[in-house]
Amino acid sequence: MEKQKILIVDDDENIAELISLYLVKECFDTKTAGDGESALALVDSYSPDLILLDLMLPGIDGYEVCQRIRKTKDTPIIMLSAKGEVFDKVLGLKLGADDYIIKPFDSNELVARVRAVLRRAATTPTESDPAQNTDFEHTGQFVEYKNLIVNISNYTVTYEGQLIDMPPKELELLYFLASKPNQVFTREQLLSQLWGYDFMGDTRTVDVHIKRLREKLSDKYGWSITTVWRIGYKFEVR
DSSP: OOOOEEEEEOSOHHHHHHHHHHHHHTTOEEEEESSHHHHHHHHHHHOOSEEEEESOOSSSOHHHHHHHHHTTOOOOEEEEESOOOHHHHHHHHHTTOSEEEESSOOHHHHHHHHHHHHHHHHTSOOOOOTTSOOOOOOOSSEEEETTEEEETTTTEEEETTEEOOOOHHHHHHHHHHHTSTTOOEEHHHHHHHHHOTTOOSOTHHHHHHHHHHHHHSOSTTSEEEEEETTTEEEEEEO
């Protein structure tokens, strides 16, 4: 069986080598990069299954590296940082990171998070190409509202007659809420249902994904993703 490949991006060579040792011991293949430019080059040449990305890098920082990768690839990214401010976590998630680990971390925790993110990625279908032909029949499991069709069978969202670009986890969240109109869910319920019990993040992850959905979908058609103060969210149909 081919080993899964992990790209470790950290300007501290000792930390990068230590992480590599942990992962090689767990039968992963690894490569390391000490700066953002090298990391971006290896993303193309090495084609990693997951990227461990430090935030504070010389030249291009981790946020910028993440943003550039997300323009063309869905490779899972776990951000690494010695900083624990909420701002850093939320920004990282907004830019497309899948998880966030604060240094120093336990080697067992690191390996557990790597395996959890890889598991989720392996069970998530590839998102559809928004440039493909939009004139097709919707089959399988889907929900439909005015100017909105969310199809969980083929992972497509049609909005105002056009397929729109939507990462799988956003689509799953939208489908889950839209399939249960006017039902309120707490952030914890959504986190458990969609990310699973082994997800190491926090409820801000849900907030970030809701914000992304609202940026893509207008509320002018009699439905909207509504915040229920102090509780959570619902897909409101008026």
